[in-house]
Amino acid sequence: MSPRQKVLIVDDEPDIRELLEITLGRMKLDTFSARNLGEAQALLGRETFDLCLTDMRLPDGTGLELVQHIQQRYPQVPVAMITAYGSLETAINALKAGAFDFLTKPVDLTRLRELVTSALRLPAPGGASTAIDRRLLGESLPMRNLRKQIDKLARSQAPVYISGESGSGKELVARLIHEQGPRAGRPFIPVNCGAIPSELMESEFFGHRKGSFSGAIEDNPGLFQAAHGGTLFLDEVADLPLAMQVKLLRAIQEKAVRAVGGQQETVVDVRILCATHKDLDAEVSAERFRQDLYYRLNVIELRVPPLRERRDDIETLANHVLKRLAAGTGHPAAKLHPxxxxxxxxxxxxxxxxxxxxxxxxxxxxxxxxxxxxxxLRLAEGNCAAEAGVPDLTRIDNLEDYLENVERKLILQALEETRWNRTAAAQRLNLSFRSMRYRLKKLGLD
Structure with a gap:
C-alpha cells in the first residue's frame, strides 16, 4: 500500500483551513495546516510535501514570500495561491513567481479538486529533460536554456506567450510544454488565428447551437470545449480582430464560454499558450492589440531563438533532416560537403x-x-552572414554611396523579417521609430 500524499495548507482563517482539510481528506490526502508564514516554513523543514495551498495574505508576510521560499528550497513542491476574488494582478504575480496555479475566494470545491488532482500528477523537476532533448535538437547555449525553461514551465499552469520568428519552432515548444506537464493525457488543440475568417471566429472558438445562423444544422462544440482539460495553443494570436480579442479576454478571465445562439455558459478548464512572429509590444502600441488581453496572455514570455543565433546547431539539425529524408528509401542518407x-x-x-x-x-x-x-543548396545571394565582414576597399569608389547601400540592405532585411512592420523593424535595428521613418524617407523606401 503506497503512502498517502501530503498537502500543506497555509491560511489564518480557521473556516478556510477546515474546509480545505475536509475536502482534501475525502480525496484520501493527508493535510498539515499552518496559520502563518513562520509555521509554514517550519513544517516545510520537517515534512516532505507533495503540494502547498497558501492564502495570499498572512499575518506575518505574504503568500508570494512563501512561493519564493519554496521555489528556492523545495522546487519539487507545486504551490497554488488562494486570492481574493478579482485580484487578477495578485494571481499573475504569483504565477510569475513560480506558483503552479491559483484559486479565488470563495473557493469553488470542484475547481479545487481539479487543481489538486492536476498538481499531484506533475513529474519531478528535470524528469522531462530526456524527452525534450530528443525533440528539441541542439547543444548551443540558447537551446540548453530553452530546454530548461520548457521543463520549468511544464510544471506551471501559467499562460505563456511564445515569441519568435516564423519557422523557429514555436508550435513544437508549445507541444513540449503541454506533453511534459500534468495535462499531457488531455487534448492539445493548435489553432492558427490568422486562418479563420473573422465572421466564423466566434463560432469556431466557442461553438454554436443548431439554427443559430444559416448553415448551423446541428450543435457544434468550439475549440475551447475541444481543449477542455488540456491546452489551447493560439498561434499568430496578433492576427485576431479587436472584436474577437474582447470575447477571448472574457472567456479566459471567466473560464467559461457561451456558444453562439446559446443561453447558458459552459465552464471550461483550459491552459492557454499563444505565439506570434509579430512584436506584440509594438502591436499594443499601435492599438491593434488590446493591452488588457496582452497582460493576460503574456504572464510569462518564452523566446525561441532564431537559427542564426545558434549556428553551432546547424550541423546537428542538417544531419537529422537528411537521415529523416533517407528513412524508408533503403538508401543511406546524403552527406554534406564541408x-x-x-x-x-x-x-x-x-x-x-x-x-x-x-x-x-x-x-x-x-x-x-x-x-x-x-x-x-541554392542559397539566396546577398543573405550570407559573411557579407557583414570587412569589405574589399579596392572595390569602394564612393564611401557615402557604399554606406547608404549597406544601410538600405539592412533596413530592407529587417522589414522583410518583420513582414514590413516598421515599428518591429526599428526595434530590431535598435532605432527609434522617428529615426526609422527618417531613414526610410531618405533612402526612398517609404
Missing amino acids: QALEALKSYRFPGNVRELENMLERAHTLCENKQIEAGD
Missing part, C-alpha cells in the same frame, strides 16, 4: 528551421552521388 556546411553556417536563415528543412529536401533531390555540394 563547403556546403560552411555555406549553411554563414547563411542568415530568415525562414529559420523550416527554411533549412525545405532547403535540404530540395538539395537531397538534386545532389549527385549522395553528396550535397554548396551549389545544390
